[in-house]
Amino acid sequence: MPLFRPNDIRIAAHLSALLVAALGPRLACATLGEPEITVQSDVAQLRASIKSSEDRVGFRVHEIQLPGGTLLREFVAPDGNVFAVAWNGPTKPDLRQALGKYFDIYASAPRATPKDRRHMNIQQGDLIVQGSGHMRALSGRAYLASALPSGFNLGELH
């Protein structure tokens, strides 16, 4: 059984657009740790399009195609909240939008010594942000350790 009927998110999309229009940016700055409906506010904010929405065993993935060529994937748990995001492409996505309230924790976390421009592994409480790559090909992921669905394989998070 899929966790959601595929059309739900599209209906939610229209509702979300209306809500965003009505409520302004308050709703728009949320994703990681927020309800699935915020996937749509991401799409609107990022001038992007949903490429696919796929139900997998125990979670759902929305793949968002950003205009600059980068793919952003948002992972939704059975409780309806986004528990992870992952990206890969020539540039990074708007992580302030995708990480929502967790962005500042990520941005201000101490960085590695020795200096390492090619990898990132940040653990701040529940938040884990990891990345690797080089110019023209950057990838990464962020997730909330306590929000992973039971039995979730981190290897799926890319």
Added chain:
Amino acid sequence: MAFMRALRVGLGAAICVSAISCGGGGGGGTTPIPPPPGPTANTASVVVDQGPSANSVNTLFTSVKVCVPGSTTSCQTIDHIQVDTGSYGLRLLAPVLTLTLPVEMLSGGGSLAECTQFVDGYSWGPVALADVQMAGETGKSVPVQVIGDSRFTSVPAQCSSTGGTQEDTVATFGANGILGIGPFETDCGDCDKVVRNIYYACATTSNCVETLVPTAMQTTNPVTRFAADNNGIIIDLPTVANAGAVTLTGSLIFGIDTQSDNKSGTQTVLTVDGTAELAMTFNGTTLANSFIDSGSNGIFFADSNIVTCTNPNINTFYCPANTLTLGLSIQGANGVMVNNLTFNVGDAQTILSTAPTNTYFVLPELAGTLPAGNAGTFDYGLAFFYGKRVAVAVEGNKTSVGTGPYFAF
């Protein structure tokens, strides 16, 4: 110190040759018959050391001389520019730059600025023009990025929203600049057609919006703008003891098969794909998104059988009880395979914290993990270059053994 002396000798050569190559232009009068041209000095010295902010290991540096375009006097030689085959273009840290380089102006109005994204952060600053000199080679009016320029302190939200550290000081950047000499010509490629949150048009220095930008104005691998020896580079580093070394000096040679000192010989050519990646086979698994990268300061791959360090500061590095010798194959996009390579994985805790290696900056056995989501990647860093002569040919350029983009060794 020996390597500083070598750098100074190299710079002396650069100054001499550029003086000879100047002149020309002007009309009327008799032109003296020029002496027969000798070979252009095409070798710069490179060094692995602690870097200008004393927090680097396995990081390769060189010196670059930049001049205000057309000037032979408004010039500056900047040391500790990181040599990076994993990026494209020269970027200078404004705090060490004493020159005022002219910022590129877009035909539609506004000055050109750039948001350069790294895995762990971003750098912001204008794209300016400079004559770039290394050894006897000169590139005229090369677009270079000036990172942390005090005139452009207002970072667009879209750039800072990519997150991480703003790397606009020598301390945060870990170098006085970076010399991107990988196998492509520009840092974006198609930013003349696609807006990628890289290039910005600034009506004022604090009012910048994303823009398309002609290829010729994009931050450019300066080697491709040299008058000669411009089809690629060779990095030639001596063999290092397994335990490592305090420092290491070697050569950065410009051009491939353009002079007697940069011949391909019997090197094996491995071409790379559109993101400069190739396939590496490790532990029986082929990792399609792998790369050879002088800008990576370790050997990074996923292997759940190797224990990671317990020290929380380095817990993404490997700490095996005994040094491991592991095998690797590399296959180019052209299908050519190099088998039977080996590399060592040492105990990072011991390497970084106990004498004598805790005072070394050349650490060939330093290796670390990649997040599981990047299981398709093997990132073979500067250690790959130790004891090798590695050629990097730029896209679309021919050598006697192939056409770039490729790595050969």
